[in-house]
Amino acid sequence: MQTYRICYRARINWTRLKHALPDEIDHSLNRIRQMNRRAGVTGALLLADEHMIQFLEGSTGPVLETVYCAMSDERLYDMEAIFHEPARERLFPNSLMFFRDLTGSVAASRYPQLRPLIDRPEKLTRDEGLSALHTFAGDVVQSSLTNGMLMLA
Numbered sequence: 741m742q743t744y745r746i747c748y749r750a751r752i753n754w755t756r757l758k759h760a761l762p763d764e765i766d767h768s769l770n771r772i773r774q775m776n777r778r779a780g781v782t783g784a785l786l787l788a789d790e791h792m793i794q795f796l797e798g799s800t801g802p803v804l805e806t807v808y809c810a811m812s813d814e815r816l817y818d819m820e821a822i823f824h825e826p827a828r829e830r831l832f833p834n835s836l837m838f839f840r841d842l843t844g845s846v847a848a849s850r851y852p853q854l855r856p857l858i859d860r861p862e863k864l865t866r867d868e869g870l871s872a873l874h875t876f877a878g879d880v881v882q883s884s885l886t887n888g889m890l891m892l893a
């Protein structure tokens with residue numbers, strides 16, 4: 741079946757968070773992964789200062805519905821598409837929603853391809869988005885050889 745993928749960036753509306761950030765993330769990821777399991781959607785969510793970048797992949801209908809669901813979430817605003825396209829295979833086949841907080845992280849200083857995610861006010865290009873995602877997609881594929889619990893990642 742055809743895979744479709746969408747990547748977007750959005751700003752976080754801090755005033756709309758109900759809990760302290762770590763709890764908000766935990767709670768939201770649980771809920772998101774539950775919904776994505778049902779929809780057959782996988783992907784990644786990267787937090788970087790004021791922004792978050794989300795990557796979603798799966799069948800076209802469920803991926804679009806998931807984006808609409810995120811778009812109507814009042815915790816996000818100023819959404820901008822980075823890319824949306826058909827794909828031959830999934831980048832995060834074992835992750836209902838892989839998550840990394842890149843804010844002040846060592847990862848961003850070690851991997852130059854993550855820098856545009858942190859300090860770029862202008863729009864990210866498709867290549868910048870994909871190359872950042874590939875940093876973690878490799879990780880997930882490699883660790884899935886040894887870690888059967890990755891559906892939780």
Ligand SMILES: Cc1cc2nc3c(=O)[nH]c(=O)nc-3n(C[C@H](O)[C@H](O)[C@H](O)COP(=O)(O)O)c2cc1C
Nearest residue numbers: 771772775776792794806809810812813815816837
């Ligand atoms: C950063 C972010 C990412 C989201 N990602 C997803 C997602 O991958 N799948 C999904 O179904 N909903 C996603 N949403 C939507 C929320 O999960 C949804 O609006 C929220 O859980 C409210 O639903 P509830 O009131 O039924 O819990 C996302 C929302 C935010 C803020």
